[in-house]
Amino acid sequence: MGRLREAKTMFNGLRENGLAPDSVTYNMMMKCYSKVGQVDEAVNLLSEMIRNGCELDVIVVNSLIDSLYKAGRVDEAWQMFDRMKDMKLSPTVVTYNTLLSGLGKEGRVQKAIELFESMIEKKCSPNTISFNTLLDCFCKNDEVELALKMFSKMTVMDCKPDVLTYNTVIYGLIKENKVNHAFWFFHQLKKSMHPDHVTICTLLPGLVKCGQIGDAISIARDFMYQVRFRVNRSFWEDLMGGTLVEAEMDKAIIFAEELVLNGICREDSFLIPLVRVLCKHKRELYAYQIFDKFTKKLGISPTLASYNCLIGELLEVHYTEKAWDLFKDMKNVGCAPDAFTFNMLLAVHGKSGKITELFELYKEMISRRCKPDAITYNIVISSLAKSNNLDKALDFFYDLVSSDFRPTPRTYGPLIDGLAKVGRLEEAMRLFEEMSDYGCKPNCAIFNILINGYGKIGDTETACQLFKRMVNEGIRPDLKSYTILVDCLCLAGRVDEALYYFNELKSTGLDPDFIAYNRIINGLGKSQRMEEALALYNEMRNRGIVPDLYTYNSLMLNLGLAGMVEQAKRMYEELQLAGLEPDVFTYNALIRGYSLSENPEHAYTVYKNMMVDGCNPNIGTYAQLPNQS
Structure with missing residues (x-):
């Protein structure tokens, strides 16, 4: 918000002291409002300014049109444009450029052409930004032929193209697989200026797709000489990411190999999109092999980011041994794991219930002076709680909070859940009430755990009180909250109340799933209210929710008991x-x-x-x- 509040105070102070703001003051204030997106305030000031007969500034009106467009208030932006004549203001090239940009984003190609022609008729000369905006509109809306004609018109009108102009046309041509034409434009660009990061990342993927890998390598080499090999990691990541979108995987890998073998790229950042795309296509082992080839055979030194990327992907599909091998490799080559690396592997031990191994890894983390973060602590607490080491988890927790650790609901969740599951609900409630002492507000998931815990022991009064407390504290119950409450009320035979909450669930805009339907259908069935149970079964199917075996078994059992x-x-x-x-x-x-x-x-x-x-x-x-x- 910058210093808007101060500006507002001073502006209001002028009026309170009987002083009338002048045009400059109004314009400055409107500009402030526009910059922070407070469009209504700016529009109101404009109306006030007109009423007071102040001179209007076209720059401020342009800013308002832009703000209205960005706020999605397109009709109002055009109304403001139409009002400019009444304000005795002539639209400038900036006005037209703003509207052209908006039309392009909306895909209104014909309207953009009409506005551009109107601009020329009214003797407002388009600039390079005008042409670039229109070219972008054409290329993104699959009108490349129009873009090429507009490019020709640009040169005829003696408006000099810049790198963005060429990049936009090259993008459109590559998009339509007109690679040779794009290649020609690239050479035209080079006659008067240098290609940039975007040029290379737009053109090269198209060349690789067409099998012109040699040309792509040659351009990459020239570009690296041009920038004196000073490119950041994101360049290689963007280049490989774009190549993987455009070209077949095998061609993209050959291109990457050629970049390395020709000494053009010695960064490892191109490996990250390569690994991600391979893993997305369920080729995790191939990703591991490619990583191994580039790092061990082709001499690329992997960084922490690459290791973390592949370790994470391997763990996602349970290739745990391969992930551990990578962890050992990274330490052997002197790449220090960070908290993110350790957290991924600690979570593996935790999920497997390997508490001894988890603490060995945790100690290694400390010994390497890698500072644990909140996620680390939450993993340790959760792992202990879920492996029947609840008291150890509580001791670990209290040791942490006695220092400067600030627990979150994710810290409390496993502890409260663990206590509830072993019947230690009084302790669970004490821990719950303690949360505010540590500045931690319970969330919906915490309430769900407690509602479920009390519901399971038949204490539906406390379960209902907790549900109401959650609502009173401004926490919106989710589908799970309602399902748990409906289930515990049904189990206690309080089916009317269960039905009330089930209907409330639907009225709040949440969609019940098959689990919620199963709970209420079973509850009604057990109470011999078969007509209502069958009505909900039909409602469930009409909503497109497929009943599962539990639904049928429940209905069959209760229909049989009812003599049906x-x-x-x-x-x-x-x-x-x-x-x-x-x-x-x-x-x-x-x-x-x-x-x-x-x-x-x-x-x-x-x-x-x-x-x-x-x-x-x-x-x-x-x-x-x-x-x-």
Whole structure:
């Protein structure tokens, strides 16, 4: 906001003291508002200025038009343009350029052409920015032929193209696979100026795509001489990223190899997009091999960023051994791992429950003087809590908060969840209440853990109070919050309240998923409210939510208990038509329904079908079967 507040105070002070702001003051104030995006305030000042008969400044009006466009208020921007005549202001080249840019972004090519022609008719000479803006509009909207005509018109009108002009046309030609034409424009550019980063990153991917790798290498070499080999890491990353978008993977890799073999590139940054794209296409092992080839055979020294990129991708698909090999390699070549590296590997140990190994790695991190961050501490706490080392997790936590560590909800979540799961809810609540002492506000996930914990032990009163407290504290319940509450109310037999919250869930704009429907359908079924349960089942399907086996099993069981065995049988047929495979609970539900309806023959027929289908019965199956006389 800069010093807007001070400017506003001084401006208001003028009026309070009976002094009328002049044109300069108004214009300065409007410019301030426009710069910070407070467009309404600027427009109001303009209206006030007109009422007071002050002289208007075209620069400020241009700024307002630009601000309105950027705020998505396109119609108002054009209205402001139309009002310029009434304000006795003539649009300048800046006015037209602003509107041309907006039309280009909207894809309104014809309207942009009309505005450009109108500009010339009104004796407002377009400048290089005008042409560049129009060329950008044409090329991004697949009108390259129009762009080429406009480029010719530019030279006829004695308006000198700059690098951006050529880059824009080259981009459009490459986009339409007119590589030779783009190559010609590149040579025209070189006659009067030097290509830049964008030129190279636009042209070379197109050349590689067409197999003109030799030309691409030659241009890259010349460019490196031109800039005296002073390019930053982002150049190589952008070049390889663009090449991977345009060209086939194999051609992109050959191009990268040629860059290295010709001594043009000795950076490792091109490896990052290469690794990411290979991994995106599920070729993680090939990415590992390529990384190995470039670093060990072609002599590229990998940096921390490259190592972290590949380690992360390998861990994502559980190639853990390869990731550990890379971790060892990076240390062997003197590349120091950072907190991000350690955190990725600590998380692996944590998820595997390898607490001893986790602490060994944590100690290594400390010994290497790599400072743990909040993520590190959260991983350690979470890993301890989830591996039945809850008291150790709590000790570790309290050691941290006794220093300068500021816990977050991610720190508290695993601790509160762990305490709730082992029935230590009083401790969980104490920890929850403690959060504010450390400046940490509970989030929705924390409330969900506690609501679930109390719901599971049947304390629905506390669960409901926590839900209401969450709402009162301005935290919006999510789908999980409602699903947990609906489930625990159903389990406690408080189905009317569960139904109330289920309907509230829908009214808040959240979409219930199959889990939420399953919970309420099962709750209604257990309460023998089968008509309502079936209505929700139909609603679920009408919303495009596919019922799962739990949905069918629940309905079949409760329909059977309600004596509606024929409807239960229809559910059995529906689940098969849906491509679901019945399990032991499906068969047990149907057997029980037939047994209760005193239809032992059908019950035994289901049992025989179950055996034929290869589904092993359990104790419940035999308990449901009627005694044969």
